[in-house]
């Protein structure tokens with residue numbers, strides 16, 4: 001791994017803008033792709049870079065744990081930070097530039113006086129439990145897209161509601177970037193890869209498998225032509241059993257299981273849908289989803 005060329009890193013917006021200006025001057029026809037992350041990278045993030053490569057020539061990855069999308073009681077301070085390791089991982093998939101700013105660089109004036117209202121899709125599911133989360137996500141995504149001016153930006157389907165809200169923001173605010181969604185990368189045992197999986201003890205990780213198992217039970221009913229109620233019941237049965245039998249060191253508390261429209265995140269009973277789950281394993285909150293077709 002150490003023989004691979006590490007991507008160039010810029011930490012300030014001035015360096016970012018100059019580097020991109022030079023890049024555009026030297027290669028005016030090249031398309032720029034952006035992948036935004038909070039670091040602690042895993043194969044899911046690397047798949048976004050590979051997806052970006054299909055649509056663009058020069059790839060910028062941002063690594064920034066954005067304070068405005070965390071509520072005061074959440075894990076902003078504890079969130080894993082490992083820039084050197086992240087650079088080595090990015091080198092394996094060919095990244096051209098990493099933008100790794102500090103919070104002061106992104107928010108030089110402290111709290112912004114103008115913010116983005118992420119709209120009704122941000123009030124349900126993740127938005128119900130994390131009411132300020134999507135406003136913070138939209139704020140930083142809008143800022144970094146403005147700074148980089150990419151042709152394409154790639155986001156993961158793992159954060160399905162985030163992807164839907166970003167698509168809506170780009171459409172409603174006439175932002176000139178193409179948003180590409182990339183499928184969820186899972187571990188062999190089905191667990192959706194997530195930086196927060198690093199918080200799980202071995203026994204908690206075992207319990208966490210019930211999230212994807214529950215969704216797969218619902219997907220199986222959907223594939224057999226089951227109704228909304230049957231799909232949700234199948235998923236709920238798996239998660240209730242797992243909650244009831246979980247080890248005391250690996251408690252499982254369901255937040256929601258939902259079957260929703262992929263654009264609005266309102267409940268649906270037919271057509272394309274997202275079967276989504278969120279639960280706390282111990283103190284770690286995890287999310288997952290599958291796309292299904294409800295007959």
Ligand SMILES: Nc1ncnc2c1ncn2[C@@H]1O[C@H](COP(=O)(O)OP(=O)(O)OP(=O)(O)O)[C@@H](O)[C@H]1O
Nearest residue numbers: 037038044155156158159183184185193194195196
């Ligand atoms: N398993 C995955 N498969 C595909 N994309 C993913 C996966 N995990 C994260 N992503 C995507 O990577 C981008 C950056 O996400 P982020 O840095 O928050 O990673 P994360 O692993 O989801 O972390 P967290 O544990 O904080 O949710 C987002 O677009 C997210 O949807």
Ligand SMILES: CC(C)(CO)[C@@H](O)C(=O)[O-]
Nearest residue numbers: 036037038066137140159
């Ligand atoms: C898109 C994002 C990088 C914005 O901080 C974050 O919400 C994430 O990692 O999904």
Ligand code: BAL
Nearest residue numbers: 038069070133159162
């Ligand atoms: N992947 C979404 C970032 C967050 O949970 O804050």
